[in-house]
Amino acid sequence: MKLNLDFGVVLERWPAFLDGAVMTLQLAVIATLLGAAIGAVGAVCRRSRNRLAAGISDIYVETIRNTPLLVQIFLVYFGLASMGLKFSAFTVAAVALTINVGAYTTEIMRAGFDSIPRGQIEAAEGLALSRLQIYWHVVLWPAVERVYPALTSQFVLLMLASSVTSQISAEELTAVANYIQSDTYRAFETYILVAIAYIALSLIMRTGFWALGLVLFPRRRRLGTPL
Template structure:
């Protein structure tokens, strides 16, 4: 059996692939920023002394972590449509990815919060720091520093998972690949190039997070701790 690979027709459509790759990065950026914010607030909520707030945050996290991303995307897409709220596929995809990664970020951040020694918080209270100051300087920022590698890995996984949004016609990289292979009848070659593209996108994101870590956490840089 001979395998005859022909990438010419695929490479001719490189502008379309570039647009898809940029949209994938745009989705990942929006979901990362908003998901990080939701994760921080959710982690604070899960550790709240108010049982109702802690329970609501817990239900959100467990509901998202125990259902497939594709089902969540369909729920957001068709749920909003059934309420008469019309949004573009890109907006729905960004919202669904944000909701998804927010739940996973919540658990990662909560692990970071739990790693902060109680004595450190008591020392901050002894210095008469306000509660917001304690959360920012003693709890939140050191917690983010400790779980930063896990957070960045989760955000890279989010970018890869964005391929599922092609099911609602979000024109990201996988959706573009589906269109190209149906037009050229070169499915194997198309998905080889897309796989390589995802590897490059992952490397770009990891490099970006590494540089960001150097700026945000100079102490880790001085100590040589992996970011």
């Protein structure tokens, strides 16, 4: 059996691939920024003495972590439509991805908070620091530093998982590939190029997070600790 590959007809569609890659990165960046904020607030709530806040955070995290991303996307997509709210596929995809990664970020951040020694917090209280100062300088920032590698890996996984949003016609990389292979009948070549594109996007994101970590955590840079 002879394998006849023809990448030329697929590569002719490179502008479409580029547009899809850009949208994939846009979805990843938006969901990462908003999901990080949700994760920080959710982690604080999970460790709060307020039972209502802790309970809501627990339900949110466990619900998202125990349901498929595709189901969550459909719930947001059809849920908003049933309420008469019409949004673009890109907006719905960004909202669904943010909700998803926010739950995972909450759990990662909670682990980071739990890693902060109680004595460190008591020392800050002894210095008469305000609750806000303690949370920012003694709890939140050191916790983020400790779990930064796990957070960045989760955000890269989010970018890869964004391919599922092609099911609601969000024109990201996988959706573009679906259109191209249906036009060219070169499915194997198309998805080889898409796989390479996802690898490139992953490397771009990991490099960006590595550089950001060098800026945010100079102490780890001085010690030579991997980010």
